[in-house]
Amino acid sequence: MPRIPCAILACVWWAAMGAAAANGTGADSSYTAADFARVRKFDAHVHANTDDHRFLDIARKDGFELLSINVDYPDFPPLDRQAQVAHRLRAAEPQRFHFVTSFSMKGFGGANWTADTIRHIDTEIARGAVAVKVWKNIGMVERDAQGRLIMLDDPRFDGVMSHLEARRIPLIAHQAEPKNCWLPLEAMTTENDRSYFRDHPEYHMYLHPEQPSYESLIAARDRFVARHPALNFVGAHLASLEWSVDELARFLDTDPNATADLAARMTQVQYQSKSDFDKVRRFFIKYQDRLLYGSDLTENPPDLQERAQNPPMDPGQFSVEADTFWRSDWIYLATAEVRPIDAIKSDIQGLALPKSVIDKIYYSNARRVFGRLPR
C-alpha cells in the first residue's frame, strides 16, 4: 500500500472533522452533562413573582440569565405587582435579570385604550423591559362589549402592534394551548397534560365545544402574524405547535421574523423524538437560529391558592426543582445520554446537538431577538 503523505492525511482528517461538525455527528462535537453549569445560558421564559432572590441565586449557580415575563394571568399577582418585582430584581442584578412587560385588556376598544397601552409599554421599556407579552386570554377569555371573544388579529390591536413594529419591540405571544387540550384524556400524548386537564376540566377544551377550536385559534394567530410582517414575533411554547415539528417548521418558514421558545413543551418534543429521533434532531439543526431555550419555571408568591400551571410543583423546593428541571432539558438537548421521562413513560435518547447549535438555542439567539438587553 503506497504511503500517504502526512499532510494529505491531516487534510482528510480535518475535512472529516469539518463534515462531522456540520452534521453534528462528531464524537466530540456535543457537550456533556458535566458542562451544564459552566456554559453560559439564557432562559427566555420564566416568571419571577417574588423578589426574594431565590431565582437569581440558582440562576447564578447554574450559569443562566433570566427573562422574566409579566403576564395578565389571574393565578399570578396583579400586573403592577409583577412589574414591581421585575424592577427590583433587575436593579439587583441587571446583567442577569431581564423582564418583559404586558398590558391589561381593561377598556379594550374604548377611545383611550390604544394611547394608554402605548404609554404604559413605553414607560416599562424605559425602565428596562425588552419585549411585550400577550397571553391566551386573548382568544379564549376576553370578550368585547357585544360578548364576542377578542382574537389577536382584531384590528383594534393595530395601533399598539404598529407601535411595537416601529420601535422594534418584540412581542411574545402565548396563543391557544397544547393541542392535547382539545383531545379526550385517553388520546393525550403526555401524562403532564393528562393529569392537569383531569384536575381542571374547566380548562379542558374537549369538554367545551362552545369554545373556539384549536385550529381557529392557530388560524387567528397566523392571520395576525401575516398582518404584521415587520413584527419581531416570538411564539411562546413552540408557538402552540408543540405536537409537530413539521407544523412548526411550516410556521417558521412562513414568517422569517418569527422565533419560538421551548418553554414547558419539552415532553411533547421528546414524544416525537421517541418515534422519529432523526427528524427531530434535523429540525433543531435546521432551525438553530429560530429557537430560544425557555422553561416556564415560576416562582410564585408563598400563597398556594395562587399556584399556576407552571413548574416547579413544590414552591418550598424551588431551587432544587429548578436545577433538576434545567439539567433534565440540558441532558436531552445537549448530550447523548438516555434518561427516563416520566411524562411519556419512556426512556429518551438525548439529541446531542452540536455545541454551536446549543450555544445559539441556549444563548445567542435570545441576545439577538431581544436587542434591548444590556451588553
Ligand SMILES: [Zn+2]
Ligand atoms: Zn409562561
